Amino acid sequence: MKNWEENVRRVVPYTPGEQPNQPDMIKLNTNENPYPPAPGVRRILHEMNTDTLRLYPDPAAGDLVRAIASYYHLDESQVFVGVGSDDVLAMCFLTFFNGKKPILFPDITYSFYDVWADLFRIPYERPLLDEDFRIRKDDYLRENGGIIFPNPNAPTGVEMPLKDIEEIVKANQDSIVIIDEAYVDFGAVSALPLIGKYDNLLVVQTFSKSRSLAGMRIGLAMGSPVLIKYLNDVKYSFNSYTMDRTALAAGVEAVRDEAYFRETCSKIIETREWTKEELKKLGFSFGDSRANFIFAAHETCPAEELFRALREQHIYVRYFPKGRTSNHLRITIGTREEMKTFLAFVKKYLSNR
Numbered sequence: 465m466k467n468w469e470e471n472v473r474r475v476v477p478y479t480p481g482e483q484p485n486q487p488d489m490i491k492l493n494t495n496e497n498p499y500p501p502a503p504g505v506r507r508i509l510h511e512m513n514t515d516t517l518r519l520y521p522d523p524a525a526g527d528l529v530r531a532i533a534s535y536y537h538l539d540e541s542q543v544f545v546g547v548g549s550d551d552v553l554a555m556c557f558l559t560f561f562n563g564k565k566p567i568l569f570p571d572i573t574y575s576f577y578d579v580w581a582d583l584f585r586i587p588y589e590r591p592l593l594d595e596d597f598r599i600r601k602d603d604y605l606r607e608n609g610g611i612i613f614p615n616p617n618a619p620t621g622v623e624m625p626l627k628d629i630e631e632i633v634k635a636n637q638d639s640i641v642i643i644d645e646a647y648v649d650f651g652a653v654s655a656l657p658l659i660g661k662y663d664n665l666l667v668v669q670t671f672s673k674s675r676s677l678a679g680m681r682i683g684l685a686m687g688s689p690v691l692i693k694y695l696n697d698v699k700y701s702f703n704s705y706t707m708d709r710t711a712l713a714a715g716v717e718a719v720r721d722e723a724y725f726r727e728t729c730s731k732i733i734e735t736r737e738w739t740k741e742e743l744k745k746l747g748f749s750f751g752d753s754r755a756n757f758i759f760a761a762h763e764t765c766p767a768e769e770l771f772r773a774l775r776e777q778h779i780y781v782r783y784f785p786k787g788r789t790s791n792h793l794r795i796t797i798g799t800r801e802e803m804k805t806f807l808a809f810v811k812k813y814l815s816n817r
């Protein structure tokens with residue numbers, strides 16, 4: 465080993481879900497939205513004057529921040545935006561988790577949290593989910609350097625009731641509590657109404673799932689003006705121009721079209737509830753997902769076997785091989801047609817094995 469290697473920041477990186485690209489594939493592996501973005505997004509990108517790309521974008525992302533603030537009836541000083549919520553969450557870890565006490569997040573959750581904690585050398589503990597894959601609220605009522613979890617949780621889809629979230633936020637006024645609401649628009653209750661009441665609460669959301677813009681990279685955090693100011697101070701110390709002109713323009717159009725947003729979210733919720741019924745008939749069990757995916761285990765067929773069989777058919781779902789999740793598949797909700805094809809194959813496969 466050369467000496468310079470001693471000075472390298474070595475990390476075990478996050479592994480994103482596969483992004484295969486086959487014309488006939490059914491892609492149910494990374495929780496993308498099966499519907500296109502709002503029509504206004506297409507129009508604004510089509511009309512975009514590319515001459516403006518020689519100029520830097522607005523570092524404050526003013527138009528997008530205003531559009532989001534107006535949609536959620538907030539003040540602009542309560543909104544922060546970034547390049548997907550991964551960028552926003554990384555900024556949050558860097559900004560708020562600087563204590564000596566360990567931060568807390570569940571053992572089974574978004575697998576980026578431990579990667580950021582390792583990257584930024586933040587100590588952490590991971591309280592176990594219970595037997596039914598629920599977050600145990602009481603695990604978060606003890607000393608800590610910060611708290612983060614998704615609601616609904618990923619990859620389980622299970623929601624924590626708002627009153628439990630409030631209890632956690634209230635009991636932890638000396639640390640920052642971050643609720644990652646990547647999937648909240650698919651029928652869960654948002655903690656957003658609590659940000660006016662607790663200045664230690666930050667709610668993070670994304671345009672990648674419910675607003676069909678995973679390819680555009682837009683995420684946001686909402687919280688008290690003092691939290692947003694600290695986030696901006698760190699952002700401006702790192703990269704002032706995080707969001708590009710196309711993302712800013714597309715984001716504004718996506719938030720403005722509330723009718724389209726509601727319509728596509730309801731279609732996904734309906735398809736999810738129908739898929740749950742069909743999966744039950746086929747012998748699967750799962751928690752009551754409020755997200756755009758179902759985390760399911762089959763009574764006899766091992767998850768890995770089914771994962772491989774589906775993959776051969778170019779039907780992609782997500783499989784987490786390690787530990788307690790190794791007999792589950794996380795199945796993203798696609799269109800009704802995609803789910804029919806998926807279920808038909810699963811039914812045929814199970815009856816022939």
Ligand SMILES: *Cc1c(COP(=O)(O)O)cnc(C)c1O
Nearest residue numbers: 548549550574614618646670672
């Ligand atoms: C998808 C996801 C994110 C990241 O989304 P971006 O595409 O970076 O906005 C963050 N947290 C959870 C729990 C997610 O599932």
